[in-house]
Amino acid sequence: MANSNTRLTGRVIFPDDPGYEKARMDFNTRFSKYPCVIVFCQRAQDVINAVQWARENHTPLRARCGGHSYEAFSLLNQGIVIDVSEMDKIFLEKRKGMATIQAGATLLPLYKALWRKGVTIPGGTCPTVGISGLTLGGGFGMLTRKMGLLCDNLMAIQMVNAQGEIIYADQCVNADLFWASRGGGGGNFGIVTSFVFKVHPISNVAVYTITWDWSDAREVIKTWQDWAPFVDERLTSILELFTKKDGRISSSGEFLGSENQLHYLLRPLTAAGKPIQIKVQTIPYIKAVLKFDGGPGPHKFKNTGAFVYRSLSDEAIGTLLYYMEISPNNDNSIQFQSLKGAVSEVPPDGTAYFHREASYIMQYITQWKADNEECPNICWVEKLRQSMLRYVDGTYVNWPDLSIKDWPCAYYGTNYQELMRIKRKYDPENIFHFEQSICPD
Numbered sequence: 246m247a248n249s250n251t252r253l254t255g256r257v258i259f260p261d262d263p264g265y266e267k268a269r270m271d272f273n274t275r276f277s278k279y280p281c282v283i284v285f286c287q288r289a290q291d292v293i294n295a296v297q298w299a300r301e302n303h304t305p306l307r308a309r310c311g312g313h314s315y316e317a318f319s320l321l322n323q324g325i326v327i328d329v330s331e332m333d334k335i336f337l338e339k340r341k342g343m344a345t346i347q348a349g350a351t352l353l354p355l356y357k358a359l360w361r362k363g364v365t366i367p368g369g370t371c372p373t374v375g376i377s378g379l380t381l382g383g384g385f386g387m388l389t390r391k392m393g394l395l396c397d398n399l400m401a402i403q404m405v406n407a408q409g410e411i412i413y414a415d416q417c418v419n420a421d422l423f424w425a426s427r428g429g430g431g432g433n434f435g436i437v438t439s440f441v442f443k444v445h446p447i448s449n450v451a452v453y454t455i456t457w458d459w460s461d462a463r464e465v466i467k468t469w470q471d472w473a474p475f476v477d478e479r480l481t482s483i484l485e486l487f488t489k490k491d492g493r494i495s496s497s498g499e500f501l502g503s504e505n506q507l508h509y510l511l512r513p514l515t516a517a518g519k520p521i522q523i524k525v526q527t528i529p530y531i532k533a534v535l536k537f538d539g540g541p542g543p544h545k546f547k548n549t550g551a552f553v554y555r556s557l558s559d560e561a562i563g564t565l566l567y568y569m570e571i572s573p574n575n576d577n578s579i580q581f582q583s584l585k586g587a588v589s590e591v592p593p594d595g596t597a598y599f600h601r602e603a604s605y606i607m608q609y610i611t612q613w614k615a616d617n618e619e620c621p622n623i624c625w626v627e628k629l630r631q632s633m634l635r636y637v638d639g640t641y642v643n644w645p646d647l648s649i650k651d652w653p654c655a656y657y658g659t660n661y662q663e664l665m666r667i668k669r670k671y672d673p674e675n676i677f678h679f680e681q682s683i684c685p686d
Contacts, residue, residue, distance in 0.1 A: 249301040255291035275545040276317035283326045289438040295327045297409035308436045311375025318679045360531040364444040367392035370537045378431040382643035383598040387499040390478040390586030396427035404435040407676040428598025430642040447530045451500040451507040461518025468517035474604035478586030486579045488572040546612040549646040551637035552603035561636040568629040573621040599658035
């Protein structure tokens with residue numbers, strides 16, 4: 246460390262400092278890693294200093310925003326974590342329809358700040374997810390089918406590159422880096438310090454929840470998958486299959502229109518099986534944000550998933566049902582989210598986000614509390630993933646999974662070669678690397 250000409254700035258935490266234990270924890274508490282230093286940056290210069298310090302000391306680095314990486318890629322042992330979570334200011338230019346958002350902003354505070362001005366961006370549902378990883382990997386949520394992916398609403402970025410310099414990228418300047426930053430995943434090319442987004446007016450929305458008995462699951466899944474990706478694009482829908490022991494299947498969604506219109510659009514879904522409960526209401530958008538808040542706080546989990554391009558066959562649905570019958574715990578589930586709409590209006594090579602033509606995405610969700618529950622749950626979710634491979638196509642870079650061996654194809658499809666070229670241009674020394682980072686060669 247004595248060789249460094251650069252001093253770390255910001256809120257710097259070393260292993261002997263009182264805040265170290267809290268600072269080294271991520272959202273997925275099954276991981277426990279021990280960085281040699283964690284820098285909570287307050288401004289772009291702190292990021293520059295941290296990158297330069299890492300280079301001078303030959304110390305591996307990781308970038309962190311919300312700390313939600315499923316495989317804890319934003320942490321490492323014996324390296325430096327450059328954390329931007331305290332850079333969270335928001336600058337709205339409502340007349341221009343745009344907002345500059347610092348890279349550490351998390352979703353719920355961001356949505357609340359924009360809501361007070363009558364606008365929003367189409368981000369995700371988990372309230373503590375950071376804007377950086379979400380955007381750089383694509384970013385979908387309850388407004389996606391109408392407004393597009395979050396990365397489709399990105400206008401520009403400011404980034405600290407591998408040389409520790411500030412660079413800017415948009416459609417005209419460093420356009421290849423801007424292309425890669427819309428779906429190429431976080432932590433690959435540099436550390437973003439701020440984003441410029443297009444914002445959308447928002448007020449009230451119509452929302453729905455439908456619940457069925459588990460015995461209706463096969464019929465409901467078949468109906469939902471042929472309806473949700475193709476219905477009016479103002480409606481984004483989720484379907485959640487719980488364990489057989491839990492006994493439920495439910496669907497919920499958000500619609501940019503009236504309750505009466507939503508009732509009409511829901512008719513194919515409400516005709517499936519025998520719904521136990523149907524609830525449709527109009528609420529302020531910010532209450533819908535809270536309604537779809539994405540689940541528990543920090544916990545032990547192993548989630549993975551897959552894109553579905555063609556409707557699942559009876560055999561495939563039977564496989565899903567089988568695994569929900571043998572789930573090792575009652576909290577596991579499979580969640581489907583509808584896509585198409587505005588997502589598929591951009592070609593697969595229009596940005597780095599490749600899976601434009603997918604009808605929907607499934608997430609296989611497993612969580613546990615006791616350490617001795619880890620092995621059976623991870624084994625269950627991996628067997629489920631493997632059993633579904635013949636029916637699905639690729640997965641989402643923001644749901645990384647170390648079990649996936651051909652991850653470049655799964656995440657990026659035919660865009661990976663171009664991503665490698667851009668990596669060679671902007672980070673030829675591979676300063677920004679982790680277990681599934683884009684390689685320069």
